[in-house]
Amino acid sequence: MNWRRLWAVVIKELRQLRRDHITLLMIVGMPILQLVLFGYAINLNPRHLPAAIADQALTSGSRQVVMDMLATGVIEPVKDAESPQQLMSMLRRGEISVGVVIPWDFERRRALGESSVQVLVDGSDTVVQNAALQLAQMPLTYTPGSPRDSSIPLPELPISVVAFYNPQRVSAITIVPGLIGIILTMTMMMFTAVAIVRERERGNMELLIATPVSKGELMLGKLLPYGAIGLIQTSLILLSGVLLFQVPIRGSLLDVYLSALLLIFANLSLGLLISTATQSQFQAIQMTFFVFVPSILLSGFVFPFEGMPEPAQWIAELLPLTHFIRLIRGIMLRGAELVELWQDWVALLVFIVLMMVLAVSRFRKSLD
Amino acid sequence: MTNDVEIAIRARNLSKTFGRLRAVADVDLTVARGQVYGFLGPNGSGKSTTIRMLCGLLTPSDGDIQVLGLRIPEQAEKLRQHIGYMTQHFSLFTDLTLWENLQFLAAVQNLSRRQASLRVKELLQEYGFAGRASQLAGTLSGGQKQRLALAGSIVHKPDLLFLDEPTSAVDPESRRDFWEKLFELADAGTTILVSSHYMDEAERCHRLAILDRGHLVADGTPADLTGALRGRTLEVSAERPRQAKQLLMQVSGVISAAQIGNSLRVLCDEVGDCAGRIERAFAAAGMSAEVSATTPSLEDVFVAATNEHKAVELRGESE
Numbered sequence: 022m023n024w025r026r027l028w029a030v031v032i033k034e035l036r037q038l039r040r041d042h043i044t045l046l047m048i049v050g051m052p053i054l055q056l057v058l059f060g061y062a063i064n065l066n067p068r069h070l071p072a073a074i075a076d077q078a079l080t081s082g083s084r085q086v087v088m089d090m091l092a093t094g095v096i097e098p099v100k101d102a103e104s105p106q107q108l109m110s111m112l113r114r115g116e117i118s119v120g121v122v123i124p125w126d127f128e129r130r131r132a133l134g135e136s137s138v139q140v141l142v143d144g145s146d147t148v149v150q151n152a153a154l155q156l157a158q159m160p161l162t163y164t165p166g167s168p169r170d171s172s173i174p175l176p177e178l179p180i181s182v183v184a185f186y187n188p189q190r191v192s193a194i195t196i197v198p199g200l201i202g203i204i205l206t207m208t209m210m211m212f213t214a215v216a217i218v219r220e221r222e223r224g225n226m227e228l229l230i231a232t233p234v235s236k237g238e239l240m241l242g243k244l245l246p247y248g249a250i251g252l253i254q255t256s257l258i259l260l261s262g263v264l265l266f267q268v269p270i271r272g273s274l275l276d277v278y279l280s281a282l283l284l285i286f287a288n289l290s291l292g293l294l295i296s297t298a299t300q301s302q303f304q305a306i307q308m309t310f311f312v313f314v315p316s317i318l319l320s321g322f323v324f325p326f327e328g329m330p331e332p333a334q335w336i337a338e339l340l341p342l343t344h345f346i347r348l349i350r351g352i353m354l355r356g357a358e359l360v361e362l363w364q365d366w367v368a369l370l371v372f373i374v375l376m377m378v379l380a381v382s383r384f385r386k387s388l389d
Numbered sequence: 390m391t392n393d394v395e396i397a398i399r400a401r402n403l404s405k406t407f408g409r410l411r412a413v414a415d416v417d418l419t420v421a422r423g424q425v426y427g428f429l430g431p432n433g434s435g436k437s438t439t440i441r442m443l444c445g446l447l448t449p450s451d452g453d454i455q456v457l458g459l460r461i462p463e464q465a466e467k468l469r470q471h472i473g474y475m476t477q478h479f480s481l482f483t484d485l486t487l488w489e490n491l492q493f494l495a496a497v498q499n500l501s502r503r504q505a506s507l508r509v510k511e512l513l514q515e516y517g518f519a520g521r522a523s524q525l526a527g528t529l530s531g532g533q534k535q536r537l538a539l540a541g542s543i544v545h546k547p548d549l550l551f552l553d554e555p556t557s558a559v560d561p562e563s564r565r566d567f568w569e570k571l572f573e574l575a576d577a578g579t580t581i582l583v584s585s586h587y588m589d590e591a592e593r594c595h596r597l598a599i600l601d602r603g604h605l606v607a608d609g610t611p612a613d614l615t616g617a618l619r620g621r622t623l624e625v626s627a628e629r630p631r632q633a634k635q636l637l638m639q640v641s642g643v644i645s646a647a648q649i650g651n652s653l654r655v656l657c658d659e660v661g662d663c664a665g666r667i668e669r670a671f672a673a674a675g676m677s678a679e680v681s682a683t684t685p686s687l688e689d690v691f692v693a694a695t696n697e698h699k700a701v702e703l704r705g706e707s708e
Contacts, residue, residue, distance in 0.1 A: 029496030033485065040484045040525075228480035228541075231444055233469045234497040387462070388446045 022241075026234050030242025034216075038246065048250055052204050052257045059196045060266050072096035072119040075108055078127035086138060090121065108141050118143045194269070197262035198349040199322040202342050204258060205251055205284050206316050207309075212247045213292030214305040217384070222302060230386040240381055244289050251285035252278065271356030279359055280348040283369040287341035290376035297383040316342040344368045396455075397422045397549050397580040398443060403452035405438050412438045414603040416452075420582060420596070422548075425575050427594030428584035429691065435603040436584040437477055440551050443582070444474050457549060470499060473542035477553040479534045481541055483527030487518050490526050490537070491544055498545035512540040516570070532563025539570060543579070550574065552583040556590065568593055588687045597687075599694050607694040611687060618685035618693060623655040623664055627671070627678040640670045645692050656689050 038044060074090075076083050090096060096119050102108050108120030120141035124130065130137040217239075220226045229239065255278065262268040270277060291312065299305040317323060319333055320342035326334065337343045344365035351357035359366060398420040405413040413435040420426045428436045441447040443456055445465025454461040459468050481490045491512060495505035513522055516536050526537060535555055542550060552571075556564040568590065575581055583594070591597055592611050599607040599614075607614055627633035630648050637646040637655060642663045644656045657663030664680045671678040 023499070025502075026497050026499070029493050033482070033489070033493045036489055037482065037484050223483070224476060224478045224480040225482060226480075227446065227476045228474070229497075231446060231469060231472070231474040231476075232494070232497045233466070233499060386466075387448065388441060389448050 022237055023235070027238045027242050030234065030238055031245050034243055034246045038250075048208065048254060049257065051208060052200075052254050053261055055204055056197065056200060056258055056261050056265070059200055060262075069097045070095060070118045071099040071116070072121065073100040073102040073108055073111055073117045074098055074121040074123070075102040075104055076123045077103070077125040078123050080128055082131065083123045083127050086123065087121070096121075105139070105141070112141060112143055115143075194266065194354070195350070197258065197266060197268040198353045199320075199346050200262075201255055201258045201281060201349060202284060202320070202345045203317060203322060204254060205281065205345075206288050206342050207313060208254065209247060209251050209285055209288035210292040210295070210309045210312065211306065212250075213243060213289045214295040214299075214309045215302045216243045217293065217296035218299050218302055218305050221300075227388065230388075236381050236384050236386060240293055240377070240384065244286070244293065247289055248282070248285050251289075252281065255281040255285075268353070270353050272352035272358060276352045276359040277349065280345060280352060280366065283348075283366055283373070284341055284345040286373045287345075287369050287376070290373050290380060291341070293380040294376050294383065297380055312340070316340045319343065321346045338368075341369055341372055395422055396420070397424075397457060398426075398582065399455045400439075400443065401453045403439065403442060403454065404450050405435075405442060405447065406450045412603050413442070413449075416600075416603075416605045418598060418605070418608075420580065422580050423575065423578055424595040425571060425581045425583065425593070427591045427597045428582065428600060429586065429588075429591045429597055429687070430584070430600035431586055433602070434600040436600055437553050438603075439600070440474075440553050440582065440584060444468070444472055444551050446474075470545060471548050473545070473547040473550040475538050475542040475550070475552045475555055477557070479538060481526050481534075481538055484525065486523045486525055487513065487529075487537060488522035491541060494541045494544045500545060508544060512544065516540045532559045532566070535559055535563065535567060536570070539567065543574065547579065549580045550582070552581065554584050554586070556585065556587065564590070588691070591687050599691055601695040601698050604698055606698040607690060614690045615685045615687060618656075618689050620682065621657045621659065621663070621693070622683050622685040622689050623657065623667070624681050624683040625653045625655055625667060625678055626651065626681075627653065627676060629676075633671075633676065633678060636670060636674055636676065637667065640666050642666060644696050654683070654689075656692055 074087055076087060091098070100111055100117060102111065102120070105120075105122045108117070108122060111117045112120055122139040122141065124137070124139070127137050217226070220229065259268075259270070259277070263270070292309070295305055295308045295312075299308060315336060319329065319337040320326075320340055321337070322342070326337060326343070329337065348359070348362050348365045348369075351362050352359065396419060398418060400416060400418040403413060403416040403418065404411070416435075416439060418439075428439065430436050438447060442449045443454060443461065445456075445462045445468055448462050456468055457471055459465075461468065482493070485493065488509060491509040492505060495508055500508060513519060516539070518524075518533075518537070518540075526534070529537060535558075539552075539555065542552075556567055559567065564587075571581055571583065572593075583590075585591060594611065596610050597608070597614060598605055609617075625633065625637065625646075630651055630653055634646050634648060634653055637643050637653060640663075642658045642660055644658055646653050646655045648654075655663075655667070664682070667680050668678065
């Protein structure tokens, strides 16, 4: 390893990156955009669902029920309706997510203790469905039983949920630590996946391999600058997570960065391997998605790891993101120390070494 | 072994097959030090493949190569710091400035920081880029790009320089300038192997190899090669050149006839009095024609060499 040549490759990569304004924008913009998207937009307790209310009773009692429903803020009337049929066609057309029917015999039903209000809901969105279930419980707590003719069975008993570490069930708190992993997986792997194949496409590779620069220098020279960028991204997400969502960092900040660094190099080395195995940048991008999609779905970021079938768990164990999610949630939310979570960082370390060895041995300084 | 000091490249039975395609077949090659050696041949004749094998970028399917006394491809890594290679397509970084490109190449070619900055400054001056050090390489014109690529390939003052069709996309004036630079380098002792499909460039080389579909079909100094064709090239002036050409192609012994303005340039084989046969053919057809001898050019050499090679191949197939 010749340090002068290695440094020359690092500087060259950074200079090229500096001129690539779109990529630069992506490096800074993507973490912030994603954080805001996941943190604010993907809220599991939705509000302002578009709704329509068909009040056929038009009594003071029925108006009171409507006012109570609107007061929750979960629904927002966007259309007028007179009959359940109208509501159903609005639902089908997607104009509303929730329809509320108050039948003409509302007062009599309420007096008899029968179900007196029907909530029609767009069941194709589970989040909306859950929201509507809550809504159905809220204003009519004195209405026992559930509507027999409704497609939504209402729970017999209110279920109390006690959430540790995130008692308010704020999505951002569980999402931000995982989001560091998602963003690093996406950007880091992409950077190195195209790094070598791009130079092959542009013809630079023929020039490079005819010079004394070694395989190791070339590979490491491409890895180091992006490693630094990964740390910048980590800082950006952490900072905005703390500022915007008050995400706690209960463990040590050094442990957070060390885990991030492990994931960064795991993805960069996997990207390099992809780059040595593909013929074009397009293929390389496709390959990164081949890894990226299972990473999102199986790593425990979206679905709880324990709930997955065993084969899916085996695959998940092979993905660097799975180990990182365990590390980062442990450190940031439970205040664990890196040493305690040794299985996961050892797994990441093994992954990095394996990928680098494969990438360097696959890369040939020839055009064969 | 003593003459190895004088020999820059020696290749024996060099072959390369890609699948079923025989890109290079049994090429023997000797290039003396300090020479400007030309590779002449049409596209697909195996020029690039041969050059890539000689610099150790492609593994030959068969044959032995020695470059600067090193066995290739086994010792290719050792060779790299002694050779410069200018690729057929512009391969410097278009998103780096001229200065950044040359600095990078200087560093990977093991020049120290101080050596590198002196050398880069010197090259920018010599190659006409003074005051343009901070221009992006991608914004250069075709001719300028080639000049920059040449500067980049000699940043470490190599003993041997490989150039793969360096002037194929360059206007005539830039080509002339480019060749001036090559001769300056050759005068300073650099051995140069350059491929081209331009005849005028081939004529400037000290020695030439003509490649045709992977085979080396002729090899020698331009003077030797053209001298061997003396008496076989004729100029035929006729009233209707296109008809005259059709008639000529039927005369036995005529290998090719190319229209040049109002006259025809004819290449004959070695057998008998070709001029006499042509005159008789025109007389029989009732056309008037003037036949005179003309000096052979490298184009004639090229046509003759590829034609003879084709004949050999055909004979081989029919046997």
